[in-house]
Amino acid sequence: MAERPTTNWRRGIAEEAAELAAGTLDPDCACMVELFPEELLLETDAVLDVFEADLPTLAEGDDARIFAAVERVVLALNAVNEAHDECAFETDEREQLCAYIDEALTEQGVDVAALTAKCGLGRHELTDRWRDW
Template sequence: MVVRPRRLTRPGRRVGFQPSRRATFETDLGSLGEPSDDQVSDTIKHVVLRLNAIDDGSHPGGAGYDTGEREQLCEYIDETLTEHGFDLAAMAARRGIGRAEIADEWREW
């Protein structure tokens, strides 16, 4: 079972993953098989860059994701990767970072 965040809403604006973007992320993960750390990292990078584009501030009322939304998006990425069998804690340890820092290199929100 894949855990998906609720659609996050604010007056005049909707944020978060649209179903097609979730499907792309999950399809990317499913196609990896037994990936290297670099392949998992590239998949994380792509989803984070897509989220950065949504959060670029050009949307109506857009001041970016709020704290709760950022936490939900990070949880979604983490849980989805875990459900696809990736050991994020081990990958983070091999890279010398904390698990919560796995997307920080690309994340602008």
């Protein structure tokens, strides 16, 4: 299964905590806990749980159902971002979330490049129609 961005973010928090504990990181340079508060991680994971539950139903290749699933996950992530003062997902996080959605669909047998091309979109424009973050 595609690795969730939240897994990566939690790993970064743990690595930073280890560096702080070892004294190899100046506390003034620590930012991971601030960037990724537990509430944000839990909310993002809840959204991704729903998306992952939808994935097996998309293997049939119905374009409308695939786009509907993408729309739902993106709109739910918009709500998480909004709840965190529109700054939950910065550039790196946006890229990770979009890559995760693409990879998760691909693992289900969805040809994302072909799907988006049918709509005159580039592969990396899959989420753009609905994404505010």
